[in-house]
Amino acid sequence: MLTPTRLIQLLIMLSLLIGLFVWRTLSFESSEQSSSEQSNQVSKTDQLVCQLSKPCVLESASGRFILTVEEGEVVPDQPFNISLTSELKNWTVSDAKMVSEKGFEGKISVTLVPVESINHSITYQAQTMVGACSEKNASITLQITLLIDDKTVPIEYTFLVAN
Structure with a gap:
């Protein structure tokens, strides 16, 4: 049975999962940009x-x-x-x-x-x-x-x- 307490727990977990998904997507894109910028930089030659x-x-x-x-x-x-x-x-x-x-x-x-x-x-x-x-x-x-x-x-x- 879905009680108000369980509903709140589910909503909190759902928001946490959505927040982690958004954070991981944004951090992956920024790390991809920084690695491509580093590869464009010339270190030894x-x-x-x-x-x-x-x-x-x-x-x-x-x-x-x-x-x-x-x-x-x-x-x-x-x-x-x-x-x-x-x-x-x-x-x-x-x-x-x-x-x-x-x-x-x-x-x-x-x-x-x-x-x-x-x-x-x-x-x-x-x-x-x-x-x-x-x-x-x-x-x-x-x-x-x-x-x-x-x-x-x-x-x-x-x-x-x-x-």
């Missing part, structure tokens, strides 16, 4: 997400670097050509590799070699590729270690590869 159909410009504290994919898209297991350009005078590429976000494709070493400078800018070029992934869209990062005036500077370009 300068990083940029690129659309490969046009040159990808990275403005960093160390200088301006432009990555170009000649083919305009990246197809898994197919070679493509990249160029890295900067108007800085004293910089070299000491290391470069393609790394998958999930790590399934492994790391692919990239050998960027200098070519003749045009308009007082230095350009490095390479032919590279990315491995196939089981996911529909894979996030691939080109990690480059630069030497600028004898100082090591890491930069990253991230892009999506459709499988």
